[in-house]
Amino acid sequence: MLLGAALGAYTDNNWCMALAWFLLPRELYDHLCLHGVLAGRRRRCHVLVLAAGSQQQEIVVVGAGAAGLAAAYFAAVSGAQVKVLEKTEEAGKKVRISGGTRCNVLPSTVELPRDYFTDSSTSALRAVFSTWSLDDCHYWLSNSHEVGIKLALEEATGKWFPASNSGADVRDRLVQACRKLGVQFAFGAGLEDLRQQQGGGGWELLLQGGGREAAQRVILATGGLSYPSLGTTGDGYRLLERHGHSLHTPYAALTPLLGTHPGEAQLSGISLYEAELVAVPSSSSGGSGGGGSGGGGGKKKGGRAKAQRTAMLFTHRGYSGPAILDLSHHVVKALERQQPAPQIRAQWTGDAAADWEARLLEGGPALVPNMLRREGLPQRLAEALCLEAGVPLDRKLAELRKSERAELVAALTQYALPITGHEGYAKAEVTGGGLPLNEVDCGTLESRRLPGVHVCGELLDVFGRIGGFNFYWAFVTGRLAGLSAAEAAAAAPH
Ligand SMILES: Cc1cc2nc3c(=O)[nH]c(=O)nc-3n(C[C@H](O)[C@H](O)[C@H](O)COP(=O)(O)OP(=O)(O)OC[C@H]3O[C@@H](n4cnc5c(N)ncnc54)[C@H](O)[C@@H]3O)c2cc1C
Incomplete structure (x- = not known):
């Protein structure tokens, strides 16, 4: 039994996870998963899928920024098979250069109406934030069984930074944590458009330059328009509008x-x-x-x-x-x-x-x-x-x-x-405006127009002030989208 758990904990091999699931009492298995000791909360889905010999459902996360990486992590930790498509050749460029390359990863306190701005309703904003506390997010980032970044508080400003003062370190650990859970990455893979598969069973993703992917659920995490030189050129906004969503007009925020x-x-x-x-x-x-x-x-x-x-x-x-x-x-x-x-x-x-x-x-x-x-x-x-x-x-x-x-x-x-x-956007740290919160289900971040498509991060009509508030938003919404997409994918008939 212990052997199964140990193997499951340190590999992302489905058979090891399956062994752990079969051998451990259910409560112990769930407890270990919840606390990040085991790599998948619902690997039993994999077990069933493996046993049946059929194909696993797949989640495709579009965009490997802070929100996309959090989404991929939480979808994978919930047992889903996850692939991340990133338009550029590198994950988390903004994480790497943020905070003057030190990466102010979280604030030490949050007061919603003071620290965040949205043209959507504040009750919707509260509903999203109520899904994950700042303390739990901090724990996720710092716990060695999860992302495992040693964090240090800058007392004078109330900002959390990695103790290494390296944004690259934060980025690398987020990517590593995803890879450990079996998340696959495809770089140079920009999403052009989405097409619903016949019978409503999932989505076909049409890539820039001609490739295709298929997914049961899609998580859009393509960011906004700020710092277009890093790959964020508003693709997600255009896609959402093309499929019938309205936008609160985007604008440059946190800009000189x-x-x-x-x-x-x-x-x-x-x-x-x-x-x-x-x-x-x-x-x-x-x-x-x-x-x-x-x-x-x-x-x-x-x-x-x-x-x-x-x-x-x-x-x-x-x-x-x-x-x-x-x-x-x-x-x-x-x-x-x-x-x-x-x-x-x-x-x-x-x-x-x-x-x-x-x-x-x-x-x-x-x-x-x-x-x-x-x-x-x-x-x-x-x-x-x-x-x-x-x-x-x-x-x-x-x-x-x-x-x-x-x-x-x-x-x-x-x-x-x-x-x-x-x-303007060339020097704006974030984009204001975006997809109104009433155009997604605030409990799952699923689009109200595109069933099976979840939206997270800067694409949504929310930004925070300077101080780590934007990464907190990216992580909260990425996690919510990832967990919800995985849960829905697991519940869908195979
Ligand atoms: C210079 C700078 C410093 C910052 N410093 C801080 C800070 O210290 N603390 C803080 O909290 N916030 C900071 N921010 C803000 C923070 O970086 C963003 O709020 C956060 O990165 C948004 O995360 P996201 O995942 O939604 O979008 P992004 O991080 O922008 O990621 C979106 C990803 O999607 C990819 N993408 C875009 N279109 C496509 C497509 N069609 N197909 C596939 N992939 C696509 C992009 O290449 C990118 O990798 C800073 C921002 C900047 C620009």
Whole structure:
């Protein structure tokens, strides 16, 4: 009995799994499978299939990104025979390069309405996330019987990274975990279209360049449109639309913004770490600075969004860094829909107006830009803000006029960044929009139009903010699609 279990655990050989299934008590077998000690939760299906000598049902996962790999793993661990088709020559390219190649694989906490964005219903979003907790996902990634990546928490940001700080390591372990379960991979295999087999028994997959595959169930995990250079060129969206699905119009999210810098200066290379940014609907404009539409005050109610991160960076063409990426989709969505874009207002050091007011009132012989630098503003930015606020660079604090002080405080605490556009999909970490959640069954992620086709990952109308939230979404939806597809495949008549 133990021999059977051991063989089953360390090989993906169906006969060994069959032996384990025959020899072990049912509860023990299921327990070992659930905890990843044995490689298949429903290998008994294989047993039956092997015994009958007939063909196994097959699941084809399209796309070997984070979601596709999770889907393949969980379909295989449930006993299904799984093949992954990947258009490029490599699995998990985004996993490999993500997080500056360190791969921020999960966040340490999740608060749904704050951390995820969707135009679909939030109850649907909750329903999907309720299928797998963050802790269980963390366990799956780190448990040596499953994916087995040693993870380390970056306390300051609440981000989980592999202890090796290597995205390639995460990718390799995900692929290895799949291979151990018998998942097959085909590279250079891009899906062109799907055709339902006669009698509704499954799907024929037509490949770019002419090949074909057949599958009882298909899991679409082709990602969105961001970083098209890595293979994600919106194929899945086109396919879904071709088969009658509607889409929430996709848009670039977590993308750098274009625009001039304060005082028309070139400030590229400057970073700030405590900036507080807020997106203010254009109807409530009134911040200081080049992007402002004049006037003062600004409504405090409704529609404002605060960046959850505080680091930002001046680039050659505008602005980037986590705080900017966090808010970028508000600007992109408006611009794409040809609506007035919200202002992004900066409180550069995080210090509020009253604090600056008090410091500027202290007087003394120091030059204003020097005092700003002492208080934490980079010199070039301090000078640019002075110029923009009409404060001469040789103005001493003691000589600062009331009107100058008011302009300067506004420039320091509610500067409207002069945003003119965005970097688009080429530099967007994710795609917003996509397949609305009400067009899939949220309990299985099966398409409501294409029976037997499940959809997961970035293709769906959900993205998360910076911090590991997007991989968490990819893993949750990949797992749900994989388990559901395998269960349905096993239940289907052979
Ligand atoms: C630069 C960058 C850094 C990032 N850093 C992080 C981070 O640190 N943490 C985080 O949580 N998220 C990060 N993200 C976001 C994260 O990478 C994505 O949200 C996640 O990879 C989406 O997973 P997915 O499997 O849905 O899609 P993808 O990872 O995009 O995978 C889709 C796969 O499908 C393949 N494919 C496409 N079309 C076809 C076709 N027709 N046939 C077959 N295969 C096809 C593609 O080649 C690709 O391999 C980052 C993204 C980028 C671009």
